[in-house]
Amino acid sequence: MRNATWFAPHPPYAAKGIGCFVEDLDGRQLLDCANNFFSLIHGHAFAPVVEAIRAAAGDGTAFGLPTEKEIALAELIRGRSPRCEQVRFCTSGTEAVMFAIKGARALTGRRALAKFEGAYHGSYDWVEVSLAPEPAAWDDESGNPASIGGSKGVPKHVLQDTVVLPWNDPDRCAAILDKQGSRLAALIIDPVPSRAGMVPVSKKTVEVIHAASEKHGFLIISDEVISFRLSYAGAHPLFGLQPDLITLGKIIGGGLPIGAVAGSARTMSVFDHTQGKPGVALGGTFSANPLAMAAGFSAMTALDEAAIARLNQLGSDLRSEINLSFIEKRIPAQVTGSGSLFRLHLTAKPIADYRSSRCGTPDALRQVHAAALEQGVLLTPNCSGAISTPMEQAHIDDLSTAITRAVADTFAVRGWDQ
Ligand SMILES: Cc1ncc(COP(=O)(O)O)c(C=O)c1O
Structure with missing residues (x-):
């Protein structure tokens, strides 16, 4: 369980x-209302999705070859946001977040990550930092949010390489990013973080993030594993956020396991394996699984404006x-x-x-x-x-x-x- x-x-x-x-x-x-933790936007056993899965299963459930189904779903997502020029699939939101962070590290040559206190981004060690800290451990010695491990035994370097930001506190975020920005590979943000209160990001916070990213050269990852549902093009345009990478999951799989990383062709080239060894190898036995691709395509087609x-x-x-x-x-x-x-x-x-x-x-x-x-x-x-x-x-x-x-x-x- x-x-x-x-x-x-x-x-x-x-x-x-x-x-x-x-x-x-x-x-x-x-x-x-749980809908398998927000992944079933059409509820259960939505007829077009059931039919798509049935048809796909009849053709075979998994191959050691690419399928046209992954192209169809990638094109559908690309058609929704210009920020999703290229899309690569994996099997969960956790994996999508992990690949996006690894991609940012490969592109910048830096290790550290910034995330918001209390925000959930799956179970990769770095993003679990300060997911649910207890009040006694909230602040570090300088009065900023402390980096607290999400699991027992998390290596010390993970905490040292994860900078925790206070949600919608643009002045303090600006001060922290000014100090730490030059060692960051990326800042990850869910524009409406469900576990951190489900309060949308403020305009001022977005401005601070953009300015710091511009100044210090770190990437912005918009984690829309849940919040992609907020508009036809996802959450980022609603809040004026211009991410370098977007992580997706849940509803784009129509109820089947899925994750995806999207971004501009330039940024996504870090995953390109066609020109020799990629910066980051993005794979997995069940990545871009044809059943998930077919279910996702059907669900997302029905989810029009x-x-x-x-x-x-x-x-x-x-x-x-x-x-x-x-x-x-x-x-x-x-x-x-x-x-x-x-x-x-x-x-x-x-x-x-x-x-x-x-x-x-x-x-x-x-x-x-x-x-x-x-x-x-x-x-x-x-x-x-x-x-x-x-x-x-x-x-x-x-x-x-x-x-x-x-x-x-x-x-x-x-x-x-x-
Ligand atoms: C914002 C966000 N990112 C990532 C994840 C991880 O997704 P998954 O459970 O598919 O690994 C979740 C899961 O709830 C999430 O809410």
Whole structure:
């Protein structure tokens, strides 16, 4: 069982998925907002994707040769953002992030990486740094965010080579980048970091990143493994971000395992193996797997501008409905998010970054998660979620009611001390 799918006393086991519902082994249908951690933008068993997988499987599931299916999906992605001139596939978002960082190192000849405190980018050692630091360890001796290992036993040099930035604090970011910029290979940013509060990046922060990258020559990696869904062209254009590399995953695989690195032909040439030894060899037995390519092509074809606009409107309506009902009922809680993504916080105080998003105890969020399950709603264990295309306004209303009730029930049991 995956780390993220277990919760006490035990999770329900999935039997099957039907549109925006998942049915457990007891036959209970849950409105699914977890969508396998934001990867199923059309919900479960979306007919065109099922058909594409069936057809692809009939032709063979994996080859030691390239297929036209990877060209089709790469061209589809390239058609969405001019920043995705070339695309290379792998099998997970973690791999995509790893390859992008290795590419940046090969291009710059530097080792260090900058990332934002609390931001999740998968399980490569460097990006796990300061993913979930405890308050006692937040600051280093100079008062900047400390580099704290994500796993036990992480080598010291990983911490020394990972610079941690405070989210949406442009002045402090500028000061840190001024000191550290010349040793950075790259700065990685998720424009709407789900684990760091799900608060979109500010314009000023983007300006600081661009200026520092220009001055010090490090690459900008926009990690859109989740946030690519926010617009037809991904998250970077929404926030004026001009990344050198973009990492993708989740929805571009239509529900099958996938990751991708995209960028300009010049930057992506670091992975080019056709002219001798590449700067970075980008491979993997199941990279660009034809089933994932076919499923992704089908899912992304159905995700046109109108579908994204509709999802974003439903997401905005949901956040407004829930926040309004918290205010009306005087419940000290709120939802943040962007487009079709949302995240619950058990405080009425403003959520600005990872630190302010640590309000309340994880225990209280676990209780809300369990209470939402009781109401027939599946959220991620940290109470975030996403809208999928099978959802209608009635589902949004049900969700809003269920989440508000789950929070109210939790506070009623715990007291109003968050
Ligand atoms: C922003 C971001 N980057 C990378 C990853 C890692 O992707 P995967 O779980 O496919 O390895 C995730 C996963 O949630 C993510 O949210």
